[in-house]
Amino acid sequence: MSVRAGIVVTGTEVLTGRIADQNGPWLSExxxxxxxxxxxxxxxxxxxxxxxxxxxxxADQQMDLIVTSGGLGPTADDLxxxxxxxxxxxxLQLDPALEDHIAGxxxxxxxxxxxxxxxxxxxxxxxxxxxxxxxxxxxxxxxxPGVAVPATPDEPLPTILxxxxxxxxLQAMWPTAIASPAIAEVLSRADDLxxxxxxxxxxxxxxxxxxxxxxxxxxxxxxxxEITTCLRRGELDMVTRFAADGAEIYRQLLTFxxxxxxxxxxxxxxxxxxxxxxxxxxxxxxxxxxxCTGGLIAARLTDRPGxxxxxxxxxxxxxxxxxxxxxxxxxxxxxSHGAVSEEVAAAMAxxxxxxLKSDVAVSTTGIAGPSGGTEAKPVGTVCFGVAVKGRPxxxxxxxxxxxxxxxxxxxxxxxxxxxxxxxxxxxxAG
Amino acid sequence: MSVRAGIVVTGTEVLTGRIADQNGPWLSExxxxxxxxxxxxxxxxxxxxxxxxxxxxxADQQMDLIVTSGGLGPTADDLxxxxxxxxxxxxLQLDPALEDHIAGxxxxxxxxxxxxxxxxxxxxxxxxxxxxxxxxxxxxxxxxPGVAVPATPDEPLPTILxxxxxxxxLQAMWPTAIASPAIAEVLSRADDLxxxxxxxxxxxxxxxxxxxxxxxxxxxxxxxxEITTCLRRGELDMVTRFAADGAEIYRQLLTFxxxxxxxxxxxxxxxxxxxxxxxxxxxxxxxxxxxCTGGLIAARLTDRPGxxxxxxxxxxxxxxxxxxxxxxxxxxxxxSHGAVSEEVAAAMAxxxxxxLKSDVAVSTTGIAGPSGGTEAKPVGTVCFGVAVKGRPxxxxxxxxxxxxxxxxxxxxxxxxxxxxxxxxxxxxAG
Numbered sequence: 046m047s048v049r050a051g052i053v054v055t056g057t058e059v060l061t062g063r064i065a066d067q068n069g070p071w072l073s074e075x076x077x078x079x080x081x082x083x084x085x086x087x088x089x090x091x092x093x094x095x096x097x098x099x100x101x102x103x104a105d106q107q108m109d110l111i112v113t114s115g116g117l118g119p120t121a122d123d124l125x126x127x128x129x130x131x132x133x134x135x136x137l138q139l140d141p142a143l144e145d146h147i148a149g150x151x152x153x154x155x156x157x158x159x160x161x162x163x164x165x166x167x168x169x170x171x172x173x174x175x176x177x178x179x180x181x182x183x184x185x186x187x188x189x190p191g192v193a194v195p196a197t198p199d200e201p202l203p204t205i206l207x208x209x210x211x212x213x214x215l216q217a218m219w220p221t222a223i224a225s226p227a228i229a230e231v232l233s234r235a236d237d238l239x240x241x242x243x244x245x246x247x248x249x250x251x252x253x254x255x256x257x258x259x260x261x262x263x264x265x266x267x268x269x270x271e272i273t274t275c276l277r278r279g280e281l282d283m284v285t286r287f288a289a290d291g292a293e294i295y296r297q298l299l300t301f302x303x304x305x306x307x308x309x310x311x312x313x314x315x316x317x318x319x320x321x322x323x324x325x326x327x328x329x330x331x332x333x334x335x336x337c338t339g340g341l342i343a344a345r346l347t348d349r350p351g352x353x354x355x356x357x358x359x360x361x362x363x364x365x366x367x368x369x370x371x372x373x374x375x376x377x378x379x380x381s382h383g384a385v386s387e388e389v390a391a392a393m394a395x396x397x398x399x400x401l402k403s404d405v406a407v408s409t410t411g412i413a414g415p416s417g418g419t420e421a422k423p424v425g426t427v428c429f430g431v432a433v434k435g436r437p438x439x440x441x442x443x444x445x446x447x448x449x450x451x452x453x454x455x456x457x458x459x460x461x462x463x464x465x466x467x468x469x470x471x472x473x474a475g
Numbered sequence: 476m477s478v479r480a481g482i483v484v485t486g487t488e489v490l491t492g493r494i495a496d497q498n499g500p501w502l503s504e505x506x507x508x509x510x511x512x513x514x515x516x517x518x519x520x521x522x523x524x525x526x527x528x529x530x531x532x533x534a535d536q537q538m539d540l541i542v543t544s545g546g547l548g549p550t551a552d553d554l555x556x557x558x559x560x561x562x563x564x565x566x567l568q569l570d571p572a573l574e575d576h577i578a579g580x581x582x583x584x585x586x587x588x589x590x591x592x593x594x595x596x597x598x599x600x601x602x603x604x605x606x607x608x609x610x611x612x613x614x615x616x617x618x619x620p621g622v623a624v625p626a627t628p629d630e631p632l633p634t635i636l637x638x639x640x641x642x643x644x645l646q647a648m649w650p651t652a653i654a655s656p657a658i659a660e661v662l663s664r665a666d667d668l669x670x671x672x673x674x675x676x677x678x679x680x681x682x683x684x685x686x687x688x689x690x691x692x693x694x695x696x697x698x699x700x701e702i703t704t705c706l707r708r709g710e711l712d713m714v715t716r717f718a719a720d721g722a723e724i725y726r727q728l729l730t731f732x733x734x735x736x737x738x739x740x741x742x743x744x745x746x747x748x749x750x751x752x753x754x755x756x757x758x759x760x761x762x763x764x765x766x767c768t769g770g771l772i773a774a775r776l777t778d779r780p781g782x783x784x785x786x787x788x789x790x791x792x793x794x795x796x797x798x799x800x801x802x803x804x805x806x807x808x809x810x811s812h813g814a815v816s817e818e819v820a821a822a823m824a825x826x827x828x829x830x831l832k833s834d835v836a837v838s839t840t841g842i843a844g845p846s847g848g849t850e851a852k853p854v855g856t857v858c859f860g861v862a863v864k865g866r867p868x869x870x871x872x873x874x875x876x877x878x879x880x881x882x883x884x885x886x887x888x889x890x891x892x893x894x895x896x897x898x899x900x901x902x903x904a905g
Binding site: 077092333359362363 | 783
């Protein structure tokens with residue numbers, strides 16, 4: 046690929062593992078979509094010497110673009126702009142219009158700030174309004190402006206884009222940042238690539254790897270495709286990137302994969318299982334009755350804006366009494382079959398369907414672990430029920446590997462797939 | 476600090492942002508606890524040249540230890556061991572006992588593997604059983620062994636610890652890995668540090684920064700403390716590390732902080748709000764009634780093993796009908812005050828208390844956004860109710876910033892804090 050980029054994430058809280066970095070992955074995805082080849086992500090703390098070392102490393106590796114996140118705050122330990130300026134041999138210059146702009150933001154947000162005109166707040170604002178010579182400030186989306194530093198050909202040093210650390214601010218600034226002349230110039234040299242995503246469920250990574258090896262042998266020009274696979278919450282995603290001359294090769298690969306794994310591949314257009322669930326609901330209402338997932342299915346169903354249009358609600362029936370009292374699971378059923386049984390799962394789904402006045406309901410009851418397993422029902426055993434109005438209730442038992450968190454996560458994904466599969470079935474088949 | 480380390484995370488799926496790296500943060504935390512100073516985390520894809528460049532960078536930065544994760548699989552694109560061997564100028568040597576060991580694992584896991592003795596599976600096993608000369612294999616916790624490569628003093632090159640990519644395997648291997656002689660030798664040179672955590676709720680990062688500046692002025696020897704602060708799900712964590720001579724200075728800082736922010740600091744012993752909730756429940760049972768959080772509170776309450784001992788269950792009453800039918804919120808109350816009101820929040824909590832036969836219940840009803848806000852109740856407005864058996868129900872309204880995900884996350888944290896605050900109140904105060 047024509048344009049190579051490195052991403053530098055700064056922040057002691059990220060380096061020390063206390064918070065998970067969101068910016069590296071997000072920036073990487075954005076750059077890839079723009080046809081840029083991301084070669085390195087590096088993370089350092091708030092020590093200028095370590096940041097300088099990483100900038101030097103990426104410049105030596107001949108990156109065309111470096112994107113940094115973090116270290117743009119008003120306090121003395123926010124040193125990214127000063128460190129980049131020194132690295133590039135550029136003086137820091139005060140931008141008075143930018144200073145006014147930041148002061149105006151703080152005046153609106155915290156009108157009672159006493160030291161806005163004088164004192165620590167003003168010193169912080171003035172610090173944030175300093176920009177390396179020849180660089181362009183990018184208007185703040187919080188209080189910190191970004192900076193686009195053009196390439197320094199004499200050194201030679203690459204173009205550097207400096208962005209704030211809070212993911213919300215960084216993401217809001219991105220469209221303006223990539224439109225700024227120095228950044229737009231680099232991006233204009235990037236390849237024009239297409240990216241396609243195939244999603245599979247119930248397919249092992251090793252099986253897909255074996256199929257891809259065979260595809261490589263049988264499809265001429267296979268190397269034109271850049272393929273990444275990854276497992277996420279029990280689903281296997283395969284992302285393929287290619288230039289215009291790879292489109293026909295990708296079409297052949299898609300046919301090849303569909304022939305081999307047609308049953309497992311549930312999406313070839315980038316849609317997620319949530320998208321498909323909403324589509325197959327087609328205006329119907331859904332409810333949940335959860336035991337081992339403890340609310341995770343409801344939380345996932347309601348994480349989209351507007352989900353109240355199709356989610357009526359859910360019950361987390363952790364105790365047996367809750368199962369009986371709230372969603373009418375007969376106590377005798379629990380006594381005779383055990384709480385983790387398809388009979389109880391069916392009753393839970395049917396109870397949620399009727400009590401929550403929905404058209405579809407899904408239930409889970411299982412053993413998330415680490416304790417509670419038996420020989421007959423080991424940790425990871427989960428019974429599901431899917432009730433659809435006017436149809437017999439479907440039930441199934443699955444066994445998931447891993448620790449409590451993984452079992453709960455895999456169960457949540459499985460529940461969504463089971464609902465879609467039931468809704469897609471021919472209704473006449475009953 | 477005496478021992479500096481760099482972490483190299485390999486994997487195209489991580490570099491491209493398709494899955495979030497868990498290994499860098501986890502390894503960083505482990506190393507910090509062992510008194511090691513982590514200076515750099517770097518992420519690269521499955522290209523040996525990029526991995527070599529990162530190893531070279533970390534060696535040039537005079538790291539004493541490099542820990543890598545990923546690239547240990549049986550397939551041809553898993554190249555970490557071969558790349559490290561070449562980087563260190565060490566030949567790869569077959570370890571026949573290790574080969575037998577890996578074959579034995581696969582025989583147990585997938586007894587129907589047809590090409591175990593011959594073919595791709597055996598080729599893969601043999602590849603995984605190659606270890607650089609002078610290095611020590613660390614027994615697999617999945618199928619991939621780790622490798623401890625001692626320092627190469629002539630170059631000079633640091634000690635390198637090679638670990639597998641799947642977080643479950645990596646974490647399971649860690650105790651054995653750090654006990655292997657080459658790694659133990661490096662770690663024996665690390666400082667003996669203490670790490671203390673203070674957690675605050677309702678305290679702004681800027682306020683804490685200002686207090687720390689004043690503490691620095693008034694506490695002699697303040698520099699002996701290494702302080703990191705970070706915001707996580709609405710809480711502000713402050714982690715301090717110090718050697719033996721910093722213990723008294725830390726005690727002074729703790730007193731200073733408690734004087735200034737005693738009301739906001741809820742934990743000085745590392746305990747989380749979940750720990751405190753379980754302690755204050757003290758055997759009582761809790762239930763939830765959630766609207767805007769859609770199950771997140773229940774999911775968080777049940778993510779611990781054994782949570783069925785204190786969680787009876789929850790209701791996600793997304794629709795108004797669900798509020799009335801499942802937890803007895805009078806329809807007239809919703810009609811007269813609106814679903815987002817303290818009156819409805821109180822009725823939800825009381826309904827959950829009685830219907831879910833619990834001693835304590837917490838409710839949320841609010842506008843997570845992005846739509847649904849009004850002038851009187853803008854997006855981010857959330858009403859809470861906390862019902863405790865035998866007491867009047869407590870209600871409060873809060874307004875949270877940010878997008879839907881952030882509002883839901885901050886609401887979940889706030890709910891846990893409200894419950895603890897109510898349970899800690901003097902019961903006689905009513």
